[in-house]
Amino acid sequence: MAGLHKSEFENPVIRWIDSRLPVFTMMQKEYGVFPTPRNFNYLWNFGALAMINLVIMIATGIFLAMNYTPHATMAFDSVERIMRDVNYGWLLRYVHANGASMFFIVVYIHIFRGLYYGSYKTPRELLWILGVVILLLMMATAFMGYVLPWGQMSYWGATVITNLFSAFPIVGESIVTWLWGGFSVDNPTLNRFFSLHYLMPFVLVGVVFLHIAALHITGSNNPLGIDVKGPQDTLPFHPYYTIKDSVGICVYLLVFAMFVFFAPNYLGHPDNYIPANPLVTPAHIVPEWYFLPFYAILRSVPDKLGGVLLMFASIGVLAVLPWLDTSPVRSARFRPVYRILFWVLAVACVVLGICGGKPAEGIWVVLSRIATAYYFLHFLVILPILGKFERTLPLPESISRAVLPTGGGGPLPGGAAAKPMEKA
Amino acid sequence: MKILRNIAAAALLALAAPATAQAAGGDIAFPPQIWSFSGPFGTFDRASAQRGFQVYSEVCAACHAMKHAYYRDLKGIGLNEKEIEAIAAAVMVPTIGDDGSATERKGIPSDRFRSPYANERAARAAFNGAYPPDLSVMIKARPGGADQMYALLTGYADPPAGMTVGDGMYYNKYFAGHQIAMAPPLADGRVTYADGTRASVEQMARDVTVFLSYIAEPEMETRKRLGVKVVLFLIFLTGLTYATKRKVWSDVH
Numbered sequence: 001m002a003g004l005h006k007s008e009f010e011n012p013v014i015r016w017i018d019s020r021l022p023v024f025t026m027m028q029k030e031y032g033v034f035p036t037p038r039n040f041n042y043l044w045n046f047g048a049l050a051m052i053n054l055v056i057m058i059a060t061g062i063f064l065a066m067n068y069t070p071h072a073t074m075a076f077d078s079v080e081r082i083m084r085d086v087n088y089g090w091l092l093r094y095v096h097a098n099g100a101s102m103f104f105i106v107v108y109i110h111i112f113r114g115l116y117y118g119s120y121k122t123p124r125e126l127l128w129i130l131g132v133v134i135l136l137l138m139m140a141t142a143f144m145g146y147v148l149p150w151g152q153m154s155y156w157g158a159t160v161i162t163n164l165f166s167a168f169p170i171v172g173e174s175i176v177t178w179l180w181g182g183f184s185v186d187n188p189t190l191n192r193f194f195s196l197h198y199l200m201p202f203v204l205v206g207v208v209f210l211h212i213a214a215l216h217i218t219g220s221n222n223p224l225g226i227d228v229k230g231p232q233d234t235l236p237f238h239p240y241y242t243i244k245d246s247v248g249i250c251v252y253l254l255v256f257a258m259f260v261f262f263a264p265n266y267l268g269h270p271d272n273y274i275p276a277n278p279l280v281t282p283a284h285i286v287p288e289w290y291f292l293p294f295y296a297i298l299r300s301v302p303d304k305l306g307g308v309l310l311m312f313a314s315i316g317v318l319a320v321l322p323w324l325d326t327s328p329v330r331s332a333r334f335r336p337v338y339r340i341l342f343w344v345l346a347v348a349c350v351v352l353g354i355c356g357g358k359p360a361e362g363i364w365v366v367l368s369r370i371a372t373a374y375y376f377l378h379f380l381v382i383l384p385i386l387g388k389f390e391r392t393l394p395l396p397e398s399i400s401r402a403v404l405p406t407g408g409g410g411p412l413p414g415g416a417a418a419k420p421m422e423k424a
Numbered sequence: 425m426k427i428l429r430n431i432a433a434a435a436l437l438a439l440a441a442p443a444t445a446q447a448a449g450g451d452i453a454f455p456p457q458i459w460s461f462s463g464p465f466g467t468f469d470r471a472s473a474q475r476g477f478q479v480y481s482e483v484c485a486a487c488h489a490m491k492h493a494y495y496r497d498l499k500g501i502g503l504n505e506k507e508i509e510a511i512a513a514a515v516m517v518p519t520i521g522d523d524g525s526a527t528e529r530k531g532i533p534s535d536r537f538r539s540p541y542a543n544e545r546a547a548r549a550a551f552n553g554a555y556p557p558d559l560s561v562m563i564k565a566r567p568g569g570a571d572q573m574y575a576l577l578t579g580y581a582d583p584p585a586g587m588t589v590g591d592g593m594y595y596n597k598y599f600a601g602h603q604i605a606m607a608p609p610l611a612d613g614r615v616t617y618a619d620g621t622r623a624s625v626e627q628m629a630r631d632v633t634v635f636l637s638y639i640a641e642p643e644m645e646t647r648k649r650l651g652v653k654v655v656l657f658l659i660f661l662t663g664l665t666y667a668t669k670r671k672v673w674s675d676v677h
Contacts, residue, residue: 038676077492080492080560080561081492083643084492084493084494084497084642084643090643090647091647091650094647235676239672240672240673240676243665243668243669243672243673244669244673246665246668246669247662247665247666247669250658250661250662250665250666251662253658254655254658254659254662257651257654257655257658258655260651261464261647261648261650261651261652261654261655262464262648262651264647265564270564270565270566270567270569271565273561273564273565274557274565283600
């Protein structure tokens, strides 16, 4: 039915806008009174942290782009100019460069939280798949961003990674030439990477919106992994989770600031302060730390095509995880065997990360093969079988029964949002 | 909890991985030095940096460019505007005259440090094919940073028995492959310090390393000062936010 939206806001200006475009009603519904499980732990901060991080990256990136020159002969110098001549340019660049690392730290923790508490299971499969798409977009964006300073690691990293596509039979070489816009990584490559590096974050924003929209349909998972049974199981998002997320944001900013101000180049590679030189190959070409586990998977296979396929499969397997894990119980708290295997997987990923940073020889090859084998075994074999045989612990009747001393019989906290904070 | 602790230890190891990966570059360990500019409150030793600038001017600048640095940057090591103007004016920089022909003019503080060679090819032609690298960000471009620079400058020695050093190459304990095209740049008394400091190889190496560390990160002191304020503010804000969180949640716990 056409007509104005019945707004509940009293401020005349807000009411006028809201009755024509109910954005205030929407915000109130989705972020004000939105019923959120009352038992989140601090691991549920990381979605909000990722959101904040994305905003920081876009904000700093826009200002960096105003001062950066995407040309093979000028890119390195323009970055150095940002560091020296642009007011607080060093701050912009260090926040942006370390922000990429922080983004991956936050998102990796977010993903492992989802793995531990079974957040990918029905009805949140699509929400999870959108998350995997976000991860892929992030990786593409980060990779292209790392090329822009046009240092030695930028150049040789770009060469190695784009060359991966040459592994595909028949079309491989043509794809690589097409990606490069020429017959080697050169100015056309830098130009298109800059263009895409600016575009992708906005695609990312779009997918993040879908991710959150899907979240607000199913509602959040929680540490118990059981469904919300009624209002006694939830709290309004504001003020309970706005303030809890704020605590996480402060701690996150502290860690971020430590890197930016006191160790801005710790996570980077010194070779990237050497201008790109197509005639000199660095002794060890290593990607940024957040790609090391994937790099280790790539190198654990003696065959180039096999390595490339396995690397892509390592992310692809996450997309189908909702159907690989056959257990009806979500949270690892009630899955004694899965809980152990989760940590084995986490260790395997850390081992892969370490191996990825080492030269592909000796013990490091053996270790990365074992870890790669476990990674795929975990998802493709163990999880489908485990769900059928694992003796899970009894699930609590409801969230409120499990976490409230009164067992959920107390007054409903539904109206707590409107209540003034007179209670000490 | 024990398993959590193990995971934390493993995660720390993973964090350290990039650093060790870099150190694997030549498997050479650089003796750690004490620098006034390391640590969260570190500052550049002005006197040492000024002596280092003298070493740079009289020794390094003959071959190495430092094209990202400006003469005005010398303010950061304690020189005043008059001194900087005089230093810049003593250099002739290439420009284009009113009639369109290439000419030279006196330098001004906003000029970049003049490169000793017109371009990389001219430098290579003069140095047997080797290129003396630009020193603007050299300290950041090596895994060992300042320690590596100091080690390299003091690392010249006679080659060990049985090792033959290539024609026009020099043995250096701290250079990857131990053969470097740069002749030993420093020798005792190579420069005469105005402040009377004895110009030993170690002293000059230390001073020029301090100077180049400043040139690589002219923003470092500002960055760390701002960082201390930001971190103190964030600690305060974290406390405040956590107290608010406790209060907000007090009616549901």
